[in-house]
Amino acid sequence: MAYTQRLDGRKIDELRPMDAKAGVIPNAVGSAYFKIGNTLAYAAVYGPREIFPRFLANPKKGILRCHYGMMPFSGAGERVRPGGSRRSQEISMVIAAALEPVVDLSAFPNAVVDVYIDLPQTDAGTRCAAICAASIALADAGIPMRDMVSAVAMGQVDGTIVADLNYGEESYPAVVSDIPIAMIANTKEITLLQMDGEITKKDLMAALEMAKVATQKIYELQKKALKERFIRE
Amino acid sequence: MIIINTETIKGLAKDGKRMDLRGMLEYRSPISIDLDISFTAEGSAKVTMGDTVVIAGVKLSIEKTYGDTPDEGGITVNAELLPLSSSEYESGPPGIKAVELARVIDRGIRESKAIDLKKLCVKPGEKAWFITVDIISINDAGNLFDAAGLAALAALRTARFPVVDEKGVIDYKHKTDVKIPIVKEPLPVTVYKVNGQLMVDLTVAEEKAAESRLTVGCDAHGVISALQKGGTTPLSAVEIGHILDIAIEKSSFLRGVLDKFVKA
DSSP states (O other), X not given: OOXXXXXXXXXXXXXXXXXXXXXXXXXXXXXXXXEETTEEEEEEEEEEEEOSSGGGOOSSSOEEEEEEEEOTTOSSSSOOOSSOOHHHHHHHHHHXXXXXXGBOOTTSTTEEEEEEEEEEEOSSOHHHHHHHHHHHHHHHXXXXXXXXXXXXXXXXXXXXXXXXXXXXXXXXXXXXXXXXXXXXXXTOOEEEEOOBSOOOHHHHHHHHHHHHHHHHHHHHHHHXXXXXXXXXX | OOOOOHHHHHHHHHTTOOTTOOOTTOOOSOEEEEEOOOTTSSEEEEEEETTEEEEEEEEXXXXXXXXXXXXXXXXXXXXXXXXXXXXXXXXXXXXXXXXXXXXXXXXXXXXXXXXXXXXXXXXXXXXXXEEEEEEEEEEOOSXXXXXXXXXXXXXXXXXXXXXXXTTSOEEEXXXXXXXXXXXXXXXXXXXXXXXXXXXXXXXXXXXXXXSEEEEEEEOTTOOEEEEEEEESSOOOHHHHHHHHHHHHHHHHHHHHHHHHHSOO
């Protein structure tokens, strides 16, 4: 029985309802929230500022540091203990790597730009939502950027390629693959690619093609959020 | 960036004035509460007080009862002052400010016996429900104590127990309509002394100019259920009397806000 009807009734390339807003945390230099379905990420940018510990400083350019965290009540089941985990450390690292290609910190040697991303509720696709929120927050902060980064979790559920997996699909009782993808908005170059599950080369290439269209929709929303922040009637 | 005008704030306070033209005993307005901001929590609320934004989330779990209270469940309050919410906070384990915030809110709710813990018992001597309230700062623009206390109560009021199957396993995806047995609802009010004058709902810059503070937890009948003095300057008994009057009045103001946004 192939996966022809999605659990929540979406079309195979349809994203969950999205919402984005820039400038939601007044203390931060730049900030945003990004919501896709029931996954919600807040992002705040602090810096460029002095880096501690000092030995991390790069005299040639500033460093981009990302910190991803799930709030203790944001998981699908029991309370999650606050504080870092191996998972959050790795996700923080791949988020920074996904954003770095568009961020130009050459004007800020020895400094750091910290991006904090925290999620009050999650329903799959958290690292992608985190990247989308962080990208808006960096632009809101006025950090020099070549482009925006937009991300979505593509998936293959029982042989069908779908866009924006939710938790129900991620844990569907069949062969499932979860493929978070981040793309530079205008070039469609890939800055984050991970996968777990099983997939053929043909299906993966199809997923990458579908991701181009999906990330374009996200990019339009990111731009809209930034315009709403800076254009006043 | 936080601009500290300590001397200006102190000078104004002496004449009963504030940088943002508020009265000394006036909260920032409007104060709003958004409910169910996290569908994964059993109850949640977001309090916005001026630029200060605080989230509280309630999680429920079934745990083994304690030996000295075999017929009771429990409640714990935890606070995370996220580096997302201010340039003054760093990643890592909770600092003393987060620990104090959690302890003061915890004392207000737990020690005042605001929750009927006996009603949380599932099987005496074996299993009971345990409540965890997590307080998370989103933007610290001052007065986290009062905002956090309001958020914690709003989240507790909206919380609903999850479904438990016949094997005793919790199904967190489905909620019942059973509420947490709240007996009374103490709300904290923090009164600061700035250059000898008493003030409520301080901004971060005002907090830095203050000499001392007293957080007072009050229930709907004006009964005091928690106290915490902070700062290094002493308070006289007369001053404490004034602070208590202010706290009792302001807690009923905050209770009005709570009632407006959250059904009891």
